[in-house]
Amino acid sequence: MNKEPKGMxxxxxxxxxxxxxxxxxxxxxxxxxxxxxxxxxxxGGVIITLAFVLVILAFGKEFSMRKVSASIASSxxxxxAIMFLAIALAGFLGGYFFLNFFINKGVPFTLFSxxxxxxxxxxxxxxxxxxxxxxxxxxVMLKFTNGKDKG
Amino acid sequence: xxxxxxxxxxxxxxxxxxxxxxxxxxSVIAVGVTGLGVCLTFxxxxxxxxxxxxxxxxxxxxxxxxxxxxxxDLPFATTGRWFFNTFITLAFIILFLGISYIALLDVPAFxxxxxxxxxxxxxxxxxxxxxxxxxxxxxxxxxAYDTLGEATILFTAVMGVLAVIRKKGRKKIxxxxxxxxx
Numbered sequence: 001m002n003k004e005p006k007g008m009x010x011x012x013x014x015x016x017x018x019x020x021x022x023x024x025x026x027x028x029x030x031x032x033x034x035x036x037x038x039x040x041x042x043x044g045g046v047i048i049t050l051a052f053v054l055v056i057l058a059f060g061k062e063f064s065m066r067k068v069s070a071s072i073a074s075s076x077x078x079x080x081a082i083m084f085l086a087i088a089l090a091g092f093l094g095g096y097f098f099l100n101f102f103i104n105k106g107v108p109f110t111l112f113s114x115x116x117x118x119x120x121x122x123x124x125x126x127x128x129x130x131x132x133x134x135x136x137x138x139x140v141m142l143k144f145t146n147g148k149d150k151g
Numbered sequence: 152x153x154x155x156x157x158x159x160x161x162x163x164x165x166x167x168x169x170x171x172x173x174x175x176x177x178s179v180i181a182v183g184v185t186g187l188g189v190c191l192t193f194x195x196x197x198x199x200x201x202x203x204x205x206x207x208x209x210x211x212x213x214x215x216x217x218x219x220x221x222x223x224d225l226p227f228a229t230t231g232r233w234f235f236n237t238f239i240t241l242a243f244i245i246l247f248l249g250i251s252y253i254a255l256l257d258v259p260a261f262x263x264x265x266x267x268x269x270x271x272x273x274x275x276x277x278x279x280x281x282x283x284x285x286x287x288x289x290x291x292x293x294x295a296y297d298t299l300g301e302a303t304i305l306f307t308a309v310m311g312v313l314a315v316i317r318k319k320g321r322k323k324i325x326x327x328x329x330x331x332x333x
Binding site for chain 1: 199200202203204207208210211214215218280281282283284286287288290291292295298299302303305306308309312313316317
């Protein structure tokens with residue numbers, strides 16, 4: 001219908017539109033259940049990055065970069081790093097670095113358990129996901145500028 | 152143990168193909184085969200956390216490598232003193248294998264490590280942290296300092312990439328010659 005020169009074919013676009021949200025949801029599940037089941041912040045962050053990478057590959061750079069740019073991803077990464085460090089420093093409330101400072105750690109085998117571990121998972125996922133997405137976005141933009149300079 | 156040897160030979164074959172093949176895209180896919188072998192090895196050794204992480208990182212690396220290599224087919228330098236090069240390579244491989252065989256004689260047997268520290272984690276980890284997944288209890292509570300260092304490494308790497316490949320402050324095509332004169 002709308003003939004955009006960038007991006008892949010209509011089949012790929014439709015499949016990406018259907019699956020990107022599911023991949024994002026799976027990444028959030030991996031992060032939030034990192035202390036109960038296999039997974040964790042690093043893997044979940046990379047899965048969230050892959051959802052954004054799928055959108056970039058299917059719809060082209062110009063469409064995707066209007067929503068999320070590399071600088072926004074970079075600031076998210078810095079926020080994740082500061083959050084992780086703040087959790088670590090908050091352990092000094094009880095005495096030492098990285099103290100699991102929750103007195104009531106919740107019921108085991110449920111979502112709200114294990115003290116600071118879910119918070120650390122969220123911080124690491126923000127850092128890893130946004131950082132790797134920033135690297136990918138910057139590499140994509142580099143390809144774009146090089147092609148423009150040559151042509 | 153048999154499946155481990157099968158996976159190892161699979162990974163070694165993938166690595167050799169990745170080095171020797173001429174086409175760059177085939178080389179990238181052979182590297183992906185090696186990474187998939189690492190992922191399956193983690194699954195066989197009952198480490199699902201590492202398997203998930205390895206799989207998703209492998210997919211992302213494959214996408215980035217294909218994006219970076221599919222347009223530019225780099226030339227290969229195949230000419231040269233091939234006899235001398237092959238001789239030196241084989242000599243270094245034999246030297247490395249000999250030294251590593253001597254060094255690995257002191258390592259404990261496979262699967263039977265000296266569990267002085269890890270036994271405490273296994274016995275008290277669930278009670279003291281409340282995390283059902285003991286791997287995350289170790290990496291985010293007992294060994295959180297190491298995780299902080301790893302996060303710092305990744306942060307520094309991303310910061311370096313963003314600093315090298317940036318749009319603002321780069322010189323245009325015409326200014327490069329002037330910059331080189333100075």
